[in-house]
């Protein structure tokens with residue numbers, strides 16, 4: 001093939017654009033989910049559904065997202081509160097979203113919790129709570145929303161990525177995971193204190209800093225875009241190389 005033919009990339013100027021796409025962000029009321037929802041709207045999504053347990057948190061997030069000056073004119077963020085630790089609530093979430101849109105293009109299964117407790121004294125109900133939300137609910141969120149995701153675009157999921165990538169790719173659904181290092185958030189702030197505080201953790205990272213909102217927003221937009229159309233089953237660390245440096249410091 002000639003060099004002239006080789007440089008003709010298909011519609012390259014729009015490769016990161018998400019114009020008209022419909023996204024769902026779980027745990028979208030704050031932290032990484034809210035950063036991602038903001039990025040998705042600013043990259044062109046026409047609808048971004050956000051969900052978390054507290055209706056007030058979802059409403060506040062939606063107000064802030066809908067006030068973004070550079071989203072598309074008719075683009076909207078929509079709040080659908082649900083407790084995703086319960087499968088019945090995930091089913092209700094899927095049904096509520098299904099009433100408002102015939103399909104979704106992007107699913108960021110991000111809702112998660114942690115429990116700051118020592119190994120020796122970690123209570124069993126806390127273990128169940130974290131596993132129910134961080135593992136089981138990711139699987140059931142994808143299972144219950146999958147009918148709305150037919151033959152569309154990439155989905156980003158945190159756990160179960162490799163198995164689901166193989167299972168769902170024949171249905172034209174791609175599954176990739178994001179493995180964040182420390183990003184300041186309600187969840188992470190307590191853990192960061194236990195680990196020595198923001199400044200110390202930033203210094204321990206090869207790039208000398210913690211995650212910024214744009215870092216996760218940009219990565220989610222990339223994974224949701226045509227630029228990532230051949231990524232499936234990958235786990236992308238967004239940590240400035242911190243995990244590689246662990247043990248050396």
Ligand SMILES: NC(=O)c1ccc[n+]([C@@H]2O[C@H](COP(=O)([O-])OP(=O)(O)OC[C@H]3O[C@@H](n4cnc5c(N)ncnc54)[C@H](OP(=O)(O)O)[C@@H]3O)[C@@H](O)[C@H]2O)c1
Nearest residue numbers: 027029031032052053054083084112182183185186187188
């Ligand atoms: N920040 C970091 O440094 C970091 C590092 C590695 C991994 N992560 C992962 O990134 C994800 C987001 O973390 P974050 O730091 O942004 O945490 P965060 O600030 O605590 O936000 C968590 C979000 O999940 C929602 N949520 C919690 N329990 C829920 C439930 N049962 N059902 C539905 N929504 C629920 C919360 O809203 P409600 O309280 O209203 O439900 C909130 O919107 C988590 O999966 C976490 O494990 C974060």
